[in-house]
Amino acid sequence: MSPRTQLxxxxxxxxxxxxxxxxxxxxxxxxxxxxFPVFFSYIISQIVIFCVVFPVYRLGNYTWFFYxxxxxxxxxxxxxxxxxxxxxxxxxxxxxxxxxxxxWRLWWRRRVRRPNNGRSFKPPSPLRDVCx
Numbered sequence: 640m641s642p643r644t645q646l647x648x649x650x651x652x653x654x655x656x657x658x659x660x661x662x663x664x665x666x667x668x669x670x671x672x673x674x675f676p677v678f679f680s681y682i683i684s685q686i687v688i689f690c691v692v693f694p695v696y697r698l699g700n701y702t703w704f705f706y707x708x709x710x711x712x713x714x715x716x717x718x719x720x721x722x723x724x725x726x727x728x729x730x731x732x733x734x735x736x737x738x739x740x741x742x743w744r745l746w747w748r749r750r751v752r753r754p755n756n757g758r759s760f761k762p763p764s765p766l767r768d769v770c771x
Contacts, residue, residue, distance in 0.1 A: 656689040677725040681718040
């Protein structure tokens with residue numbers, strides 16, 4: 640790999656956590672970490688994950704990098720869904736009626752639409768005996 644390409648790789652690797660440190664700093668400065676604690680923890684976790692993944696990448700051990708990368712990605716995905724939930728709650732906070740509607744819809748789905756005490760209905764199939 641040419642030195643210019645390698646430099647471009649490192650710049651791209653380092654731009655991501657640098658911008659996230661800036662976002663975390665602005666959130667601390669404006670005290671938004673109290674209003675959005677899950678998003679702030681997501682940003683901090685991404686910085687920590689980078690601090691673990693990048694040195695493992697530099698070591699060149701592909702097996703370690705594979706596992707560290709995917710563990711970090713799993714943590715990021717879980718926290719990402721929590722961030723989506725936090726944003727949903729913040730956006731719909733003034734509309735308590737929508738929250739009640741969502742609760743009613745969930746109750747309806749769980750209690751009324753499911754026959755046989757929560758067991759799903761399986762229609763008879765001629766292949767059921769063969770495939771079972």
